[in-house]
Amino acid sequence: MRAKQAEKRYKNLIGGKWLAAHSRKTFENRNPADRDDLLGTFPSSGKADVAAAVAAAKDAFATWRLVPAPRRAEILYRAGELLAQRKEVYAREMTREMGKVLEETCGDVQEAIDTAFYMAGEGRRLFGQTTPSELPNKFAMSVRMPVGVCGMIAPWNFPMAIPSWKLFPALVAGNTCVIKPAEDTPLSTHNLVQTLMDAGLPPGVVNVVHGFGPDAGAPLVEHPDVRAISFTGSSEVGRIVGQVAAAHFKPCSLEMGGKNAMIVMDDANLDLAVEGALWGAFGTTGQRCTATSRILLHKKIARVFTEQLVARTKNLRIGNGLEKGIQMGPQVNQQQIETSARYVKIALAEGAKLLVGGKPLRGAAHAKGFFFAPTIFSEVEPTMRIAQEEVFGPVLSLLQFGTFEQAIEIANGIEYGLSTSIYTRDVNRAYAAVRDLEAGITYVNAPTIGAEVHLPFGGVKQTGNGHREGGTGAIDFYTTWKSVYVDYSDRLQRAQID
Numbered sequence: 001m002r003a004k005q006a007e008k009r010y011k012n013l014i015g016g017k018w019l020a021a022h023s024r025k026t027f028e029n030r031n032p033a034d035r036d037d038l039l040g041t042f043p044s045s046g047k048a049d050v051a052a053a054v055a056a057a058k059d060a061f062a063t064w065r066l067v068p069a070p071r072r073a074e075i076l077y078r079a080g081e082l083l084a085q086r087k088e089v090y091a092r093e094m095t096r097e098m099g100k101v102l103e104e105t106c107g108d109v110q111e112a113i114d115t116a117f118y119m120a121g122e123g124r125r126l127f128g129q130t131t132p133s134e135l136p137n138k139f140a141m142s143v144r145m146p147v148g149v150c151g152m153i154a155p156w157n158f159p160m161a162i163p164s165w166k167l168f169p170a171l172v173a174g175n176t177c178v179i180k181p182a183e184d185t186p187l188s189t190h191n192l193v194q195t196l197m198d199a200g201l202p203p204g205v206v207n208v209v210h211g212f213g214p215d216a217g218a219p220l221v222e223h224p225d226v227r228a229i230s231f232t233g234s235s236e237v238g239r240i241v242g243q244v245a246a247a248h249f250k251p252c253s254l255e256m257g258g259k260n261a262m263i264v265m266d267d268a269n270l271d272l273a274v275e276g277a278l279w280g281a282f283g284t285t286g287q288r289c290t291a292t293s294r295i296l297l298h299k300k301i302a303r304v305f306t307e308q309l310v311a312r313t314k315n316l317r318i319g320n321g322l323e324k325g326i327q328m329g330p331q332v333n334q335q336q337i338e339t340s341a342r343y344v345k346i347a348l349a350e351g352a353k354l355l356v357g358g359k360p361l362r363g364a365a366h367a368k369g370f371f372f373a374p375t376i377f378s379e380v381e382p383t384m385r386i387a388q389e390e391v392f393g394p395v396l397s398l399l400q401f402g403t404f405e406q407a408i409e410i411a412n413g414i415e416y417g418l419s420t421s422i423y424t425r426d427v428n429r430a431y432a433a434v435r436d437l438e439a440g441i442t443y444v445n446a447p448t449i450g451a452e453v454h455l456p457f458g459g460v461k462q463t464g465n466g467h468r469e470g471g472t473g474a475i476d477f478y479t480t481w482k483s484v485y486v487d488y489s490d491r492l493q494r495a496q497i498d
């Protein structure tokens with residue numbers, strides 16, 4: 001029956017028009033829980049499409065930057081209202097295109113709604129500074145200016161939330177945008193941008209170019225008229241994007257991997273910690289940059305915690321995220337399944353002990369999708385690859401420690417620095433951990449996931465390059481400072497001299 005459905009052909013959005021790729025090539029968007037389910041085809045774009053999109057964004061910048069910020073914000077606000085009306089429809093399509101369960105895709109759309117309302121408020125802030133001048137009869141202030149055309153490259157794990165983190169602050173600040181969605185999840189970005197257009201965004205202010213990274217992403221990073229680049233994805237690609245942007249002296253925000261640790265102290269509420277571990281490790285099928293991928297257990301509670309966690313993990317219901325009661329969906333594609341399987345082999349070869357899972361699920365209920373069993377290893381040592389490298393799948397490592405200081409040392413002993421967490425009832429320990437964990441985010445008595453849109457999001461070390469999404473950090477990235485001096489003395493006054 002499905003095969004007879006008219007195939008939906010989605011297009012790029014360039015200068016307000018929906019266009020096929022110059023090459024006419026397309027790629028398919030299929031459901032990772034059921035490969036027979038085709039959501040539609042999307043343009044497989046290249047350099048010429050990117051050039052057209054950048055030219056449209058450059059044209060639109062001439063007028064969009066002059067629209068008062070509170071008016072720009074009204075469009076975001078309307079988009080937030082429309083997203084709220086369409087939440088369920090968009091969430092269902094998102095579950096079909098990337099697999100996470102409906103409750104989570106509703107959360108993903110909600111994050112875009114929250115970002116719309118937060119950034120709409122920013123339209124009446126965008127605060128600069130006023131400050132005294134060192135000279136008499138002179139006024140000094142700083143104002144935020146838009147950067148110009150911004151290029152955005154998005155990943156597939158938060159296919160509406162992450163594009164909204166990039167687009168909405170850029171738009172309220174007066175920039176125009178070209179976004180390249182992830183090739184696994186083009187529909188959610190399409191839906192987001194369609195909503196912006198329905199909310200009254202003028203043509204050319206946001207342009208969408210679908211396609212694969214090297215074909216459609218790379219030309220965006222290189223284009224001389226693109227003034228800033230925002231990238232979320234793997235460290236491997238982020239390194240390339242950062243190097244190309246640096247060669248053009250472009251501001252470039254990189255948000256990449258993590259190997260996030262949860263510390264469970266001997267005084268922790270263990271039921272709460274087990275609950276948090278399940279959500280942190282297996283929510284979004286472990287495919288979050290903030291996923292809990294290492295749990296550091298105090299020796300005294302390690303056995304009890306592990307037994308409880310393994311028992312709960314065995315009971316997780318895995319399947320199509322649209323079905324009621326399903327707790328974990330598929331991985332997004334075959335490559336991710338292979339990565340999970342590869343790390344299982346690596347962990348076993350290193351001497352870690354497999355407690356549960358460890359392989360793809362192949363039964364009748366899972367035959368049509370990319371399902372991998374939730375997997376837990378114990379007896380993991382801090383230097384093992386399974387404790388050091390990002391898997392981006394439902395594969396969790398359990399480590400043990402004897403003292404708080406050891407826990408901090410193990411948590412920090414990796415090249416990433418995104419999210420961390422500690423479960424303890426000791427307020428002194430909690431604050432010491434907040435101070436000493438090397439990460440952009442620390443949770444106390446909650447797992448490593450659960451960021452809110454009005455706080456800075458990003459990490460230290462190899463997770464990022466110092467920029468933040470969310471909160472005011474996003475506004476910092478999408479604006480540039482102009483210092484303004486107004487001399488009303490009617491004479492030449494020379495700073496540092498007169």
Ligand code: ADP
Pocket residue numbers: 153154155156180181182183211212213214216217218221232233234235236237238240241
């Ligand atoms: P993931 O592992 O999440 O798929 P990637 O880093 O491979 O992460 O992809 C993140 C985004 O970067 C995707 O939109 C992808 O198409 C894009 N991308 C991949 N390679 C390049 C490249 N060479 N230049 C620019 N963008 C790229």
